[in-house]
Amino acid sequence: MSASPLRIAVAGANGRMGRMLIEAVTQANDCVLAGALGLPGSPELGQDAAAFLGRASGVLITADLHQGLAHADVLIDFTRPEGTLAHLAVCRELGVKAVIGTTGFSDEQKAQIAEHGLHIALVMAPNMSVGVNVVLRLLDMAARALNEGFDIEIVEAHHRHKVDAPSGTALAMGEVVASALGRNLKECAVYGREGVTGERDPSTIGFATVRGGDIVGDHTVLFAGTGERIEIAHKSSSRATYAQGSLRAARFLSGQSVGLFGMDQVLGLG
Numbered sequence: 001m002s003a004s005p006l007r008i009a010v011a012g013a014n015g016r017m018g019r020m021l022i023e024a025v026t027q028a029n030d031c032v033l034a035g036a037l038g039l040p041g042s043p044e045l046g047q048d049a050a051a052f053l054g055r056a057s058g059v060l061i062t063a064d065l066h067q068g069l070a071h072a073d074v075l076i077d078f079t080r081p082e083g084t085l086a087h088l089a090v091c092r093e094l095g096v097k098a099v100i101g102t103t104g105f106s107d108e109q110k111a112q113i114a115e116h117g118l119h120i121a122l123v124m125a126p127n128m129s130v131g132v133n134v135v136l137r138l139l140d141m142a143a144r145a146l147n148e149g150f151d152i153e154i155v156e157a158h159h160r161h162k163v164d165a166p167s168g169t170a171l172a173m174g175e176v177v178a179s180a181l182g183r184n185l186k187e188c189a190v191y192g193r194e195g196v197t198g199e200r201d202p203s204t205i206g207f208a209t210v211r212g213g214d215i216v217g218d219h220t221v222l223f224a225g226t227g228e229r230i231e232i233a234h235k236s237s238s239r240a241t242y243a244q245g246s247l248r249a250a251r252f253l254s255g256q257s258v259g260l261f262g263m264d265q266v267l268g269l270g
């Protein structure tokens with residue numbers, strides 16, 4: 001007898017990632033779409049969540065969080081920080097697990113998510129792609145090996161609609177590098193430069209942000225030494241990788257009851 005399908009609700013159903021997730025969920029043999037959340041006032045409320053694909057899923061987009069989550073095992077949430085936190089409160093009430101892809105949380109908001117993780121099972125990662133999570137491991141190795149004489153700069157580029165900067169992925173890369181070097185990112189990060197900045201302080205980790213067009217997501221970490229430089233780069237050409245990673249995270253959660261996990265644990269890289 002085959003196992004019951006994993007019942008997945010998608011938040012931000014009209015968003016770039018929301019639509020990618022609805023497509024992925026409806027194509028996966030082991031998952032079923034069980035809810036779709038939209039913002040109050042959105043013109044898509046009441047429409048079938050798969051209408052944009054020219055298909056019917058039988059799930060209507062709703063702004064009623066209890067209704068949208070009532071039949072779900074896992075919520076996949078790529079929205080905005082305040083939206084994710086509102087969704088998590090209802091997930092906790094109903095015992096629904098969650099995969100959080102949203103970026104741009106403050107430290108206080110991250111602490112609230114960690115507290116929810118004491119009661120329900122959560123996966124949270126600023127980047128769900130396998131490639132980026134492997135790059136995070138490579139960066140740890142590179143930073144330890146290049147711990148003297150190399151200046152570290154992180155450059156990221158995204159589409160014109162992105163609202164947070166630097167990207168969650170760039171910040172995660174900075175955290176990995178800073179931790180490998182025994183530095184505190186909050187103390188050593190430099191977010192952009194202008195005017196007479198003075199010479200570069202070797203203890204800093206610099207960030208540069210590019211926004212334009214339809215760039216899905218590019219990240220490069222530069223280790224610039226004397227007479228040589230190393231670049232470790234990842235380029236996304238499709239959001240489908242984020243959606244497939246999110247489904248892996250949702251499947252991982254079916255074996256967990258509480259806790260806050262990262263993609264390194266989902267992918268067995270931890």
Ligand SMILES: NC(=O)C1=CN([C@@H]2O[C@H](COP(=O)(O)OP(=O)(O)OC[C@H]3O[C@@H](n4cnc5c(N)ncnc54)[C@H](OP(=O)(O)O)[C@@H]3O)[C@@H](O)[C@H]2O)C=CC1
Pocket residue numbers: 011012013014015016017018038039042078079080082083084100101102103104125126127128129164168242
């Ligand atoms: N972890 C990862 O792998 C990835 C993370 N992301 C992150 O996911 C998030 C969403 O990205 P993207 O899909 O491009 O963004 P979009 O703007 O395309 O989609 C956001 C969705 O969330 C809805 N929304 C906006 N504000 C709220 C709120 N307060 N409460 C509930 N829903 C809300 C929007 O509704 P409406 O359409 O009505 O405005 C929209 O449906 C970003 O934080 C981004 O950085 C993106 C890609 C990969």
Ligand SMILES: O=C(O)C1=N[C@H](C(=O)O)C[C@H](O)C1
Pocket residue numbers: 103126127158162166167168169170216217218
């Ligand atoms: O907003 C996006 O598009 C992306 N956001 C994530 C981030 O902030 O790191 C992941 C990916 O780069 C795409």
